[in-house]
Amino acid sequence: MTTYAVGDIQGCYDALRRLLDKIDFDEDKDKLWVAGDLVNRGPASAETLRYLKGLGENCTAVLGNHDLHLLAIAAGARKPKRGDTAAEVLDAPDSHELLEWLRFRPFVHHSEKHHCLMVHAGVPPIWDEDKILRRAAELEAAIQGPDSHDFFMHMYGNQPDHWSKDLTGNDRLRMIANYFTRMRFCSADGTLELDSKGNIPPRGFAPWFLHKHKRSKDLTVLFGHWAALEGRVFKKGYEALDTGCVWGGQLTVMRIKDRKRFSVDADG
Numbered sequence: 001m002t003t004y005a006v007g008d009i010q011g012c013y014d015a016l017r018r019l020l021d022k023i024d025f026d027e028d029k030d031k032l033w034v035a036g037d038l039v040n041r042g043p044a045s046a047e048t049l050r051y052l053k054g055l056g057e058n059c060t061a062v063l064g065n066h067d068l069h070l071l072a073i074a075a076g077a078r079k080p081k082r083g084d085t086a087a088e089v090l091d092a093p094d095s096h097e098l099l100e101w102l103r104f105r106p107f108v109h110h111s112e113k114h115h116c117l118m119v120h121a122g123v124p125p126i127w128d129e130d131k132i133l134r135r136a137a138e139l140e141a142a143i144q145g146p147d148s149h150d151f152f153m154h155m156y157g158n159q160p161d162h163w164s165k166d167l168t169g170n171d172r173l174r175m176i177a178n179y180f181t182r183m184r185f186c187s188a189d190g191t192l193e194l195d196s197k198g199n200i201p202p203r204g205f206a207p208w209f210l211h212k213h214k215r216s217k218d219l220t221v222l223f224g225h226w227a228a229l230e231g232r233v234f235k236k237g238y239e240a241l242d243t244g245c246v247w248g249g250q251l252t253v254m255r256i257k258d259r260k261r262f263s264v265d266a267d268g
């Protein structure tokens with residue numbers, strides 16, 4: 001049994017299957033962790049969800065911003081934007097099952113065995129692992145509970161931009177969602193800058209993983225989301241997995257035990 005972690009698939013189902021063939025992935029024995037953004041912009045989000053759902057307990061996927069966006073569209077809280085491919089999932093005959101499976105994915109996966117945390121965008125420097133997991137659970141409860149429509153209606157936006165334990169309601173949930181699913185740059189106190197998407201830090205901010213973190217140093221964080229990094233972080237304890245498949249780059253999987261990476265080109 002071998003455990004692998006894959007970056008943002010975003011509906012690039014053919015690339016996913018080519019990559020799994022390349023590593024001789026055994027669907028009955030091996031484990032696949034997915035670092036969020038399973039869907040959207042790529043051509044085959046429904047097929048991707050169907051395949052990952054079919055892996056059962058051998059797939060552990062966390063939610064990304066594009067997954068949340070699809071769930072918000074499905075809930076009637078948002079309209080699709082140009083370039084979104086949500087309709088392909090919404091029109092699928094098994095749409096309900098696929099969306100319910102997605103809605104019940106976590107935001108953070110903690111593996112004690114492998115000393116890893118997997119999250120889509122990142123974890124703020126101001127939280128230790130206990131807080132990270134408790135705040136992920138808060139957000140999961142909101143999305144999985146009866147008031148999820150209300151959350152999706154209020155999910156979008158860049159404010160508040162910094163954490164306070166006194167935050168309540170949808171402001172608190174939006175802040176947590178923005179840390180886990182949209183963050184790239186922040187300041188040492190966890191203030192977010194969500195406009196910049198390239199590699200150049202805006203003045204006063206740095207990539208979230210370069211700050212001093214409260215989290216235990218023994219935990220490696222696996223994350224996706226940031227295609228412009230091209231899978232490179234150069235900092236011990238961090239593994240960037242998004243290599244921009246949906247932008248014509250590559251899809252990359254990392255074997256957890258030795259951190260060896262395998263990639264396929266987007267266009268085969």
Ligand SMILES: Nc1ncnc2c1ncn2[C@@H]1O[C@H](COP(=O)(O)OP(=O)(O)OP(=O)(O)OP(=O)(O)OC[C@H]2O[C@@H](n3cnc4c(N)ncnc43)[C@H](O)[C@@H]2O)[C@@H](O)[C@H]1O
Binds near residue numbers: 069
């Ligand atoms: N609370 C909330 N508030 C607001 N929106 C929410 C939300 N929750 C969910 N959403 C949804 O989140 C999305 C906005 O997210 P954002 O993070 O704001 O923007 P994005 O451009 O859509 O990011 P993406 O996730 O695609 O990241 P990537 O690095 O691949 O791509 C980013 C850029 O990198 C560029 N890029 C790709 N490869 C690159 C490379 N090798 N070098 C340089 N740039 C590269 C691409 O061209 C692209 O412009 C929307 O769909 C929105 O609806």
